[in-house]
Amino acid sequence: MSGKTFTFTVDGIEVTATPGQTIIQACDAAGVYIPRLCHHPDLEPSGHCRVCTCKINGRPASSCTMPAAAGMVVESDTPELNADRRTLIEMLFVEGNHFCPTCEQSGNCELQALGYLLGMTGPTLPYLWPQRELDATHPDIFIDRNRCVLCSRCIRASRTVDGKSVFGFEGRGIHVRLNVDGAHLDETTIAAADKAVHVCPVGCIVIKRTGYRTPYGHRTYDDAPIGSDIEARRAGRKK
Incomplete structure (x- = not known):
């Protein structure tokens, strides 16, 4: 180990990290997967979804925002944490309208894939059946807010990568929704090549x-x- 690196453990696996890396960044580089939904390697971390929450030296924290430190003991793949993650994923399913069999992202959807990984065979919570808008006014892009999981990836990508600030949140609590900087999508500067369009997990x-x-x-x-x-x-x- 050089003076510029240090180690910590995740579920007993030794991980080498460099100063400035978060836990999830160091784990990704080392080949140790921690479930996540709002995190994207090309974007600044936000800690929105809490799916990546681990026990760090015995205390829960989001691994996408917590800096790695020498000697840190991280627990991730435990029955308790995976049960919490499964509940979070289930809540996202029932709070929106996710019709996987007819969704064109089925098989490419990170929410769906996490449900499979965490053993969610079907929701146990009541569906809320919200009425949310679909915006198909743009010639190349449409938004179906029924499937939005409020991960903020598009917001961060539009601001920090595309330099446009097309997306934002409005409302509070359960009424939070994805908004655009125009009455409709066709009034914004968004383009199909924008990073914001390509980082949506659902x-x-x-x-x-x-x-x-x-x-x-x-x-x-x-x-x-x-x-x-x-x-x-x-x-x-x-090998």
């Missing part, structure tokens, strides 16, 4: 005329569970 922001080009059964999470690409990095190091 089927909320979709590019028109691209649906079903990859058939069901051949999509990202049809062949391998979410996080398997990260875990493969550690498997590769063992």
